[in-house]
Amino acid sequence: MSTSVIPAAPIATPVVTAEVRTVALLLGTAILALIVYYFIGVDEGALSVFGKSMYVHEFFHDGRHFLGFPCH
Ligand SMILES: [Zn+2]
Numbered sequence: 001m002s003t004s005v006i007p008a009a010p011i012a013t014p015v016v017t018a019e020v021r022t023v024a025l026l027l028g029t030a031i032l033a034l035i036v037y038y039f040i041g042v043d044e045g046a047l048s049v050f051g052k053s054m055y056v057h058e059f060f061h062d063g064r065h066f067l068g069f070p071c072h
Contacts, residue, residue: 041069 041064043049044057057064064071 040064040067 039049039056040060043060045054046052048054048056050056061071
């Protein structure tokens, strides 16, 4: 009687490795930080994302002064 040996399935390598996950986390954090930086420090008047308005500027106004961004 012969016994057949079933070969073990190859171990699947994860598609998303730890390095890719780390780079994605760092990239996401950097993009989020730049968006926050833009809205707190830059968005104003003609440069505003939401048209020529001061809504975002006024919303972040106290934070803008607290963090020392130039304002008025
Ligand atoms: Zn101000």
